[in-house]
Amino acid sequence: xxxxxxxxxxxxxxxxxxxxxxxxxxxxxxxxxxxxxxxxxxxxxxxxxxxxxxxxxxxxxxxxxxxxxxxxxxxxxxxxxxxxxxxxxxxxxxxxxxxxxxxxxxxxxxxxxxx
Numbered sequence: 001x002x003x004x005x006x007x008x009x010x011x012x013x014x015x016x017x018x019x020x021x022x023x024x025x026x027x028x029x030x031x032x033x034x035x036x037x038x039x040x041x042x043x044x045x046x047x048x049x050x051x052x053x054x055x056x057x058x059x060x061x062x063x064x065x066x067x068x069x070x071x072x073x074x075x076x077x078x079x080x081x082x083x084x085x086x087x088x089x090x091x092x093x094x095x096x097x098x099x100x101x102x103x104x105x106x107x108x109x110x111x112x113x114x115x
Contacts, residue, residue, distance in 0.1 A: 016029060
């Protein structure tokens with residue numbers, strides 16, 4: 001929808017800038033757009049849309065926050081093997097690959113590198 005509106009707006013701007021009628025036609029188009037925007041029916045629909053978005057957002061935000069929390073918990077469990085925060089979450093970053101690997105992989109999953 002956003003892409004269609006941008007395309008329409010771009011076409012309108014292109015028409016206005018490229019028209020041979022010049023300033024007179026521009027003023028006429030501007031007057032018609034202003035008249036349409038100020039139409040009570042349009043303003044009623046704008047108000048309805050604002051109300052819908054506000055109402056939907058207030059219902060959706062808690063659900064999204066819950067899903068994000070669940071995803072973070074699942075990722076923490078999967079990658080650390082527990083619900084305890086890892087080194088990066090406690091601010092104790094490490095550059096030792098062995099320590100980093102142990103924090104992510106269980107002890108019994110280590111694979112010996114080929115010689």
